Amino acid sequence: MSISEPTDVELKILRVLWQQPGATARQIHNAVHANQDKNYSTTVKMLSVMLDKGLVHRNDSVRPQTFTAAVTRRKTQKSLVSKLVERAFDGSASSLVMQALSSGKPSKEDLQEIRDLIEKLEQRE
Amino acid sequence: MSISEPTDVELKILRVLWQQPGATARQIHNAVHANQDKNYSTTVKMLSVMLDKGLVHRNDSVRPQTFTAAVTRRKTQKSLVSKLVERAFDGSASSLVMQALSSGKPSKEDLQEIRDLIEKLEQRE
DNA sequence: CCATACTAGCGAAACCTTTCGCTAAGTCAA
DNA sequence: TTGACTTAGCGAAAGGTTTCGCTAGTATGG
Numbered sequence: 243m244s245i246s247e248p249t250d251v252e253l254k255i256l257r258v259l260w261q262q263p264g265a266t267a268r269q270i271h272n273a274v275h276a277n278q279d280k281n282y283s284t285t286v287k288m289l290s291v292m293l294d295k296g297l298v299h300r301n302d303s304v305r306p307q308t309f310t311a312a313v314t315r316r317k318t319q320k321s322l323v324s325k326l327v328e329r330a331f332d333g334s335a336s337s338l339v340m341q342a343l344s345s346g347k348p349s350k351e352d353l354q355e356i357r358d359l360i361e362k363l364e365q366r367e
Numbered sequence: 368m369s370i371s372e373p374t375d376v377e378l379k380i381l382r383v384l385w386q387q388p389g390a391t392a393r394q395i396h397n398a399v400h401a402n403q404d405k406n407y408s409t410t411v412k413m414l415s416v417m418l419d420k421g422l423v424h425r426n427d428s429v430r431p432q433t434f435t436a437a438v439t440r441r442k443t444q445k446s447l448v449s450k451l452v453e454r455a456f457d458g459s460a461s462s463l464v465m466q467a468l469s470s471g472k473p474s475k476e477d478l479q480e481i482r483d484l485i486e487k488l489e490q491r492e
Numbered sequence: 493c494c495a496t497a498c499t500a501g502c503g504a505a506a507c508c509t510t511t512c513g514c515t516a517a518g519t520c521a522a
Numbered sequence: 523t524t525g526a527c528t529t530a531g532c533g534a535a536a537g538g539t540t541t542c543g544c545t546a547g548t549a550t551g552g
Contacts, residue, residue, distance in 0.1 A: 249539060253454055267499075284541050286500065291539085305548075306499060320470050322455050323463065327471065329378055330447050335471025338448065339464050339481055343488065345445050346452065346460025353485050356464055360478050360485075363468065374509060392529075409511050411530065416509085430518075431529060499548070504541100511536070518529070 247325065248318065252292055255285075256318065259298065259311040266306045371420055372450065373443065376413055381443065384423065384436040391431045 248256055251274075258265060258273040265273070271285035289309060292298045301308045323338070331337040348356070373381055376399075383390060383398040390398070396410035414434060417423045426433045448463070456462040473481070 250454070251540065257455075257457070280540095281542055282498095283500085283502095283543080287502085287542085288540075290501070316466075319455055319463075319466050322451060323467050323470060326447060326451055327467065329375070330382075330444055332382075334477075335467045336473045336477035336481060338444075339467050339473075340484060341441075341444050342448050342452065342460045342464050342467070343481070343484055345449060348461045348464075348488065350489070352459075352461035352464075353489055356461060356468070357482070357485060359465060359468055360482060363473065364475070364478055376510065405510095406512055407528095408513080408530085408532095412512085412532085413510075415531075494552090495550100496552105497548100497550085499546100501546080502544090504543090506539100506541070508539080509537085512534090514532090514534105516529100516531080519527080521526095522524095 246295055246297075247321065248292075248297060248313075251288055252295075252297060253318075255288060255292065256297065256311050256313070256315075259309060260315045263310045264301070264308040266308055268306065270309065371422075372446065373417075373422060373438075377417055377420075377422060378443075380410075380413060380417065381422065381436050381438070381440075384434060385440045388435045389426070389433040391433055393431065395434065 254274045255270055258270050262269065262273070267286050267289055268282070270289070271280075271282050274285065289298060289300075293300055297312055299310050299312050301310070323335075327333060327335050327338050331341075343356075379399045380395055383395050387394065387398070392411050392414055393407070395414070396405075396407050399410065414423060414425075418425055422437055424435045424437050426435070448460075452458060452460050452463050456466075468481075
């Protein structure tokens, strides 16, 4: 009974909800389709699909209804990362790390943070 | 005119081709669907779809035809990583790195390699 | 209370990926 | 050359996601 991976649009909606829990369909719609002319009912439909999948919770006791994410940001990120590691990096998380580090432009602070984490990981042995 | 992101099955096929360039449809099929009873024509069809998308090259001058990847492993990985960083980590590559490092189980050698890379990145400033 | 605007729900269309069945073409041993 | 077998090509089915049109319900200002 695992929760399925969020699809593209679903992830966009989740990102809104992580940042703005208890948002209404309208608010979500505006955030996701900022300047595009997508139909509002598309968002409503997606929310109902996501409710069925267990990706969001809905509060019916207020009007308009409000939504919150049913999956945490951390868990979702983790699951997406392991899927990618599995699919494209032959299971090697550190290959992915190398790739991400060299293609992104991490700041000094980022690097320091990563360094600290590595140290902690090395202690763990 | 950018090359589209490989889908799930496409990625499986690419992984075979990266490791075994010039494989035949049959070889690819056997590698991808090792013990599953998927139909061979599925693989053939996927290869034709991928040819249309520009993801593979086909050598018609030999029989049976052979295939090679038209996209490099590195570039594909890079593009998948940036897509994920964009989609789920709000553009922060280092968040992804942190996530990957703490959920995977990197070996001492992995950590050393990453450490070296970080040092190189810090020099670059 | 009524008109207007917004919210909610649903089926189906549109679109994409993956699968397969069927047929044609090519290969090879006898 | 022929029969058996493998490869190649294609349309369409199957399955999933995203989109929309339409209808009904709900709130709200006048």
